[in-house]
Amino acid sequence: MSTSKTPLMAFLRQAWNLAHAANKPDALPTDELIDQLKEVRSRRAFLRSSGQVALMAGGLSAVNACRTPLEPVNPAQTGAGRTGTNTPVVAIVGGGIAGLMAAHTFTKKGFTNFTIYEASARTGGRMFTAKNIMAPGLTTELGGEFIDSGHQDMLNLAQEFGLTLLDTQAPSELTLIKDAYYFNGRMYSLADVVAAFRTIALRMEADINSLPDTIDYTTTGIARQLDQLSVSAYLSRIGASGLIKELLEIAYETEYGLSPDQQSCINLLFLISTDTRGGKFDIFGDSDERYKIAGGNQQITDRLTRLYQDSIETGCVLQAINQAGSKIELRFANAPAVRADFVLLTLPFTKLRQVDINVSLPSVKKNSINNLGYGTNAKLMMGFSGRPWRNLGYSGYVFSDNGLQSGWDNSQLQGGANGGYTVYLGGSRGAQLGNGSEQAKMIQYLPLLNQIFPGSLLRYNGNVERFHWPTHPYTLGSYACYKTGQWTSIGGAETEPAGQLFFAGEHCSADYQGYMNGGAETGRRAARAIWQLIRA
Structure with a gap:
């Protein structure tokens, strides 16, 4: 970090x-x-x-000049979309910012044959905003609260969705x-x-x-x-x-x-x-911890959820990961098992260590999952x-x-x-x-x-x-x-893929461990890595 x-x-x-x-x-x-x-x-x-007037009037106009151009959300299909008979299947476990950002990245690449499996009844994970609990009209962050001026993934999402920043400076x-x-x-x-x-x-x-x-x-x-x-x-x-x-x-x-x-x-x-x-x-x-989203940070995950609501299954508590021939099988406590060509695991290692993992993992990966x-x-x-x-x-x-x-x-x-x-x-x-x-x-x-x-x-x-x-x-x-x-026994192993298993979440970020941006960044990177294999 x-x-x-x-x-x-x-x-x-x-x-x-x-x-x-x-x-x-x-x-x-x-x-x-x-x-x-x-x-x-x-x-x-x-x-x-x-630049403050421009910032508040135009959402993020004062920040845009230093941001990379945004890809369109729904580009033309490239042959790797949901309808292909031989299209690989991707299962994303976890509907927090990492999983949602992965879905967003896949879609921008023209790939839509993914499903997000979320254990709880809501998406957003640790991005969790409450309203009116302190007083009428106030929003309160129960989870991730601050966005640094260098958190490009989060700022890009805020820009893309036209959300206004609150500047603590x-x-x-x-x-x-x-x-x-x-x-x-x-x-x-x-x-x-x-x-x-x-x-x-x-x-x-x-x-x-x-x-x-x-x-x-x-x-x-x-x-x-x-x-x-x-x-x-x-x-x-x-x-x-x-x-x-x-x-x-x-x-x-x-x-x-x-x-x-x-x-x-x-x-x-x-x-x-x-x-x-x-x-x-x-x-x-x-200067860190400069921004919040006016109206609550959860608006970002809410917007992503609305975009991909047809590809999200809630109430799916992962119990086991098995090798099933050339596929990975996921078994859930209260949902049918699914098989996928690639699996992106975005749940915290505190939860992943409760899952029965019956696929080959390097010892350093096992150590990181069990002990981080x-x-x-x-x-x-x-x-x-x-x-x-x-x-x-x-x-x-x-x-x-x-x-x-x-x-x-x-x-x-x-x-x-x-x-x-x-x-x-x-x-x-x-x-x-x-x-x-x-x-x-x-x-x-x-x-x-x-x-x-x-x-x-x-x-x-x-x-x-x-x-x-x-x-x-x-x-x-x-x-x-x-x-x-x-640092010297498991550091860096968190994000390393293992065969058809990929990993994302704040715990996998080298630069933004512990931040919302860490989840967004690693979700984006993991989706791109999987996409490179799919299109090869």
Whole structure:
């Protein structure tokens, strides 16, 4: 993974880069570096705002110039469509963004002899939008929420369907303090974090530079040695303590979803080093998690579902995969068995490991299916009559050691006076969010939010919802997360095909693991790979 899922991680990369720059012999004082950061943000904001009217009026017109041309949805048939008597059959297991994107890609190639088999009663998977649960008129994301400015597959889909983007870096948001860092009972500033980072920046740089550009299950040497260290063990080894150790551990617990003593420290070294790899050094990092879809991200999967509704079967729980001569046979718990020439498996490995697989698989593929780590992220969402964090001058993003971990305004940029807030938890706290009632969890977490943003208790409107991905029966986890040793034992094996079996989903993405874009990207790539075999 090379970009961040949470705003804290983008901030930490910025702070790391500032700390690195501040350690140079000819460096400017830290406060001057921070002033430069603010000036660059302002210049970028001006450039963004100049295109904002076009962006909002034309859907994605301000983004289109950097996008590849879109293929037509229904090109002329090329002889590989559904009607051919000898046309290969493709079975797609999973109706989330990966499976739907595969169907979309096949159709654009003129191939329509596919069927999507979805276990649940709905399509969309972890793209799941709810309406009016926080307050009338508000949409709330129960699953995937943010789209990065570099998430081309998702942005292309939004463009194709004429959907409007909400820009979390719009001018109205830049008048607010973006992030609140509440540790040890008080707020910390960027300067505080940079100063703490300076104590470990040089050691981290040395370890980052020792790693190869690509790490997978064939990698040996220093990468394999570091892969055995957890994030917590690594931070202790390099002498991190106090604020910076707490901040990094909370960051990675919410970013990847597992506790920092379970995760490989390469998660830390690869993510935080994004702007320093290969001799490149961008002091101010990049800008991630910028967009949402106005009206809800699920609109993308809903549009795809409408296009392919005649090729989707719901309620099909996969039980077994068998070799049947030259075909692959799929057996379902409550649907007839089917045979296909190619099978694309997009379900999470947490679910695939429950399937009886009776076809030959390489040992590394078996290992990845059976053991790939998954985060335990979960969301607690509360409604408010107002947005008290904004009254205090904050956008709503918060990261804290008071037990709340992280959270944000889930109603940001939506109209009306009411608001909603998402408490986003990982590790053991994410797992424990599934225990007890929603009301009990509100009683636990609302006072913690009020410590950070006073007035939240008074503005709470009585609405509370929870979505617990670790126990959701069709996912059993939030998204993929490499545990110690997994970068160099199974990394990269997730996406490798095995005979007539192909694989897609966020867990198969090298660059966008854990993102909606990872699902879309790998669904597209897998469909193209199958198509190349069909047309050969």
